Amino acid sequence: MTETGSDVAGQQQEYDVVVVGAGSTGENVAGQAVAGGLSTVVVEAELVGGDCSYWACMPSKALLRSGSARRAAQRAAGVEVGGLDARAVLDHRDEVTSHWSDDSQVSWLEQTGIDLVRGHGRLTGEREVTVTAADGSTRVLRARHAVALCTGSSATVPDVPGLRDSRSWTSHDGTSAGEVPGRLVVVGGGVVACELATAWSDLRSTVTVLARSELLSGNEDFAGRLVREALVERGVDVRTGVQASEVRRGPDGVRVQVSDGSVLEADEVLVAAGRRPGTDDLGLATVGLEDGAWLDVDDTLRVLRDGEPVDWLYAVGDLNHRAMLTHQGKYQARAAGDVIVARATGAAVDDAPWGAHVATADARAVPQVVFTDPEVASVGLTTAAAQEAGLDVRVVDHDLASLAGTYVHAQGYTGQSRLLVDEARGVVVGATFVGQDVAELLHAATIAVVGEVPVSRLWHAVPSYPTISETWLRLLEALGRDTARTRP
């Protein structure tokens, strides 16, 4: 047994499985492999736990929670609501990130029997990873069965004159900053932009959003519209159809030239313009793959080279670009870890759609909650995506404000829900809910999509009265009572 949890330099060089990147995805691949009896090492360049724990999901949700809870209280009759203590929120965020210490996650590796090598891992040939430690020393790890690349993604910085030199924030700074900037310009209109504009404006930063298109453009149109209206109502300056054309940092802050001719003065600029794969310096070229590219994989997460799976190489999580979400990376990791074990032990591989060893949901049913206020919760197809796929869908909408459940839940509730039904099969293929506290509605929709539950059967899934989930009944009514009849 090798030493686990701390650097094991000079000890075991050969393992059944080598995992590069110990983010939420890499940890889960390793956990499954070890549970299946395979010796496993993970290589980590920074903190065990990766982006989600320290610079993404967890700190951003910690920053968002108090503002949305405060507004929820303001919308409840008779509650006297005080202000928001920004310092206390930042302190809470620091606790949620364990003050950027990975001790507890390293303990988990130790307890689980997973070895850890700290340093930067690179492929240096078939089944071979060379790790360079912070002191420059190197060691070579060989994999008997599989190498799993789980190196995630990082923020893209667009080629805007002056932006790279202006010490602009990326999502790392946007989730870990120790002080609230007086004035913040956010470049981008996607998920990171909307969540962090919400969080920092709640903490009393004066926020301007510069977005090329409508907000949250990958979602149903009404999502971006409702989030935008709410941000504007709270004093955020949301400008769409514009770009930053030049950014310069001077002694008094940052000067942002906007494509519409206006100029903004800010204390910080947050770049939230999408992600790039963590494959720049991963040695991909040594095994015939392209450095710096997203990695294509088959449904069992094996890397495709010239369209064919490489039998020992897996890419799991953000860097395969299938669904850049923590829960989806962990889902892929469960499938990948299990199939690595199956292939190593000669067990049957269950790779039919929805089998144990494939990540079928990546293409059919990816759930996501955007933790803005209102929240945006979606799964499966949007109307635009269904049209693009040439699917004959029926789209029905419901105004959430009309429910008894929302009427008692919050004064002045606004929100909308939408269901997409595949006409040929009579099953739900997409759902979107936008409103306060809709996040927890989403899993019912995910089950309906994954389970391909016939709409006729959904009429028998009766939502409790008076809850927000009664929107399901209203959506079915919009489809028509005839859909309750079992199809011939």
Ligand SMILES: Cc1cc2nc3c(=O)[nH]c(=O)nc-3n(C[C@H](O)[C@H](O)[C@H](O)COP(=O)(O)OP(=O)(O)OC[C@H]3O[C@@H](n4cnc5c(N)ncnc54)[C@H](O)[C@@H]3O)c2cc1C
């Ligand atoms: C601001 C923000 C908020 C988000 N909020 C949510 C959310 O609420 N819910 C959600 O589901 N998703 C959210 N996401 C997305 C989520 O963070 C990612 O999908 C997830 O972290 C990806 O996990 P991963 O394991 O693939 O990569 P990462 O978490 O990035 O892990 C990769 C690890 O590999 C290490 N590494 C990289 N290269 C090497 C190398 N060569 N050698 C050794 N180690 C290496 C890195 O140090 C890192 O620890 C958010 C993203 C951002 C930016």
Ligand SMILES: NC(=O)c1ccc[n+]([C@@H]2O[C@H](COP(=O)([O-])OP(=O)(O)OC[C@H]3O[C@@H](n4cnc5c(N)ncnc54)[C@H](O)[C@@H]3O)[C@@H](O)[C@H]2O)c1
């Ligand atoms: N709650 C959550 O689930 C959550 C929260 C945050 C992030 N994430 C995930 O992290 C990933 C990254 O989020 P993101 O917001 O960075 O990406 P995104 O793809 O959601 O949005 C990118 C935005 O940047 C804009 N953009 C792209 N290039 C630009 C340019 N050159 N100049 C100006 N704007 C430009 C796009 O128009 C878009 O508005 C996403 O996959 C997202 O799902 C998830």
